[in-house]
Amino acid sequence: MKVFRAVKGKKTKYALSKQKAKANEFWQNEFIKSARAIRSMGEAKRRKEKGLTPKNPKKSKITSKSPGFLSKYPRLPLYFGVLFAIYLIFDWIKLNSAG
Numbered sequence: 067m068k069v070f071r072a073v074k075g076k077k078t079k080y081a082l083s084k085q086k087a088k089a090n091e092f093w094q095n096e097f098i099k100s101a102r103a104i105r106s107m108g109e110a111k112r113r114k115e116k117g118l119t120p121k122n123p124k125k126s127k128i129t130s131k132s133p134g135f136l137s138k139y140p141r142l143p144l145y146f147g148v149l150f151a152i153y154l155i156f157d158w159i160k161l162n163s164a165g
């Protein structure tokens with residue numbers, strides 16, 4: 067059997083193991099208490115007891131005050147479509163005349 071001497075500033079192995087056992091027991095007790103508390107009380111009481119802020123309700127999507135780009139210029143997709151069709155026609159003519 068080894069005898070450990072207490073050194074100034076250091077704890078013995080026995081003291082450390084005893085401290086770990088106390089910490090482990092503390093956390094087990096805290097877990098049991100919190101598990102019982104969760105089952106016996108509602109969300110709001112539990113949050114208040116833990117010192118947390120109340121839960122905020124989900125906010126709906128933020129709508130901007132300015133209208134969207136397409137609602138501001140409703141004919142813009144039509145103009146892009148016409149320009150793309152003109153580009154395709156000229157490209158097709160260029161392809162057929164190269165041969």
